[in-house]
Amino acid sequence: MLTALTALYLAQIIDIKEALAGFSSSGLLTVLVLFVVAEGLNKTGALNWYVGKLFGRPSTPAGAQIRVMAPIMALSGFINDTPLVTIALPVLIQWAGRVKVPLRLILIPLSFAALLGGVFTIIGTSTNLIVVGLLLDAYPNEERYTNLSLFALTPYGVPVGFIGMAYVILMSPLLLMRKDQGVIASSSEDDILLGARLTQWSPAAGRSIKRSGLRDTGGIYLVSVMRKATGNVHTAVSPDFVLEVGDLLWFSGSATSVGNLRKIPGLSLLESDEVMKMGEKAQDRRLVEAVVSRNGPLVGKTVKELKFRSTYGAAVIAVHREGRRVHELPGNIKLQAGDVLLLEAGKSFLVANKNRYDTGFTLVAEVENSSPPRFRMLIPAVILTVGAYVCYMLKLSSLFGTAMTAAILMVACGVLSEAEARSAIQWQIYLTIAPAFGVGQALINSGVAAAIASFLVKVGTAMGIGSAGLLGAVYLATVLMSQVVANNAAAALIFPIAMDAAARGGIDPLLMAFSIMLAASAAFMTPFGYQTNLMVMGHGGYSTGDFLIFGTPMQIVLLFVSTVALVVPAWWLVWLISFAVLVLVCVFRVLQDRKKIRSKST
Secondary structure: OHHHHHHHHOOOOOHHHHHHHHHHHHHHHHHHHHHHHHHHHOOOHHHHHHHHHHOOOOOOOHHHHHHHHHHHHHHHHOHHHHHHHHHHHHHHHHHHOOOOOOOHOOOOHHHHHHHHEEEEOOOOOHHHHHHHHHHHHHHHOOOOHHOOOOOOOOHHHHHHHHHHHHHHHHHHHHHOOOOOOOOOOOEEEEEOEEEEEEOOOOOOOOHHHHOOOOEEEEOOEEEEEEEEEEEEHHHEOOOOEEEEOOOOEEEOHHHHHHHHHHHOOOEEOOOHHHHHHHHHHHHOOEEEEEEOOOOOOOOOOEEEOOHHHHHEEEEEEEEEEOOEEEEHHHHOOOOOOOOOEEEEEEEHHHHHHOOOOOOEEEEEEEEEOOOOOOOHHHHHHHHHHHHHHHHHHHHOOOOOHHHHHHHHHHHHHHOHHHHHHHHHHOOOHHHHHHEEEEEEEEEHHHHHHHHHHHHHHHHHOOOOOOOHHHHHHHHHHHHHHHHOOOOHHHHHHHHHHHHHHHHHHOOHHHHHHHOOOOOOOOOOOOHHHHHHHHHHHHHHOHHHHHHHHHHHHHHHHHHHHHHHHOOOOOHHHHHHHHHHHHHHHHHHHHHHHHHHHHHHHO
């Protein structure tokens, strides 16, 4: 896109001001700031646990899809869809294995639910904000665009979400499942043994294992419980075993899944005190795997004898030895050559020990995405995020101003470090979308936009259905363009064409803008249409053909529904009909699944 922008500038189709207009767009800059705010919520870690609890334990595949899609759609209206899917994806992969539902029936619905929920509000997707920014630039004196409500898109987006969800639940067993691909996620038994104490703040205290949800928590499995009051060790605990404050819970799992355990509120890892004494900021700490060298100073000594924390600047969390779990407090374990230590360490440990063989370790490797959760920052992060949206809704400032304030305060309060805030900004999106504004202006200056707009008006008029024909034509053009370029860029490119068509066809520019928003978010036909589709593609075992076969009919259905929602004045009637369709489909699919389960059991 930058190449095209440069060529158009050198050809003098656009001037320097027009070429750089996108780089200062308020809508685009707002999107970048909201990435930082969303990352702040993600770094608290608590959302992972609560998102997992949202899904519960359904008895049918249709019930599982309903439990996934409904909350994700609702949350996506207020949280950027990419970080939302990032949080939910690992949780859902483990959850699908526990409830015995094929991932193919879960992960495309996850991505599509995030896209459908994005059109519930103006802030639901970055595309919506970009289109609003373009509206403000095109009509700077229109007060209704300046004071556009957060829920201005809601009357049109919600029925689209209802019908989209109904389509996914009805058609996914027919179009997504194949005889050789009904794979259910499962986890092999892992090697690390990790102890955690149940604190008085834990919601699991006083509850059974089953109700607490701690038996299987995203790849970490409960092995045994040592009762604090009696010292008795209970192995193979039953689902009805009631947990008490102070109980020592032993979990098994891989090093990469230990992060899931640390994100459960109310559990304190055995070496938490040692970790606190390290003096490292939470933002700088990581999980590290280190292999004890054969002739090093660690062999034959316990962690306590070595004064490991003060000597190496790291805390030992667990030890894995020759394929066996070491069922002992880490501080009391006598280390042997070849032991794999799971450590919590800061940057200084990695710098001092990585690629060095004279420190007692033959191999040191950081565990990806293993920074500790910041539970105490959850409430400040939520307050700042909600406060930014409330201030925007009360017209106290623009969304850019309120989001920027929230992002700055998150860094100041320690929710995020400065480095994490910088890395949260997706610069590739900025460099893709910003030039599209200039290219769009070039389409206007060259007369191409007017020619395409005239063609769309003719097509819409030829249908003989009034404004619905033109809105549908623009929707279809936006969808097709989104398959070639990123949906944000497609919206920026189609905008001037759509506004010209609206003026020629006598259609409200705001309705035309809503049509672009609905179409640009309908990235269902290919995995490349939106990044969340790519995120679930590998985990679900999907091919490009799966998206084409499943997404194309959905695209056609939503074209019809979106157009109807935009042209029917009685929005409540469209809501009522679409909700009734959703309920009927959900009831039908659940009953069908129960019938299949009963027939298999007999």
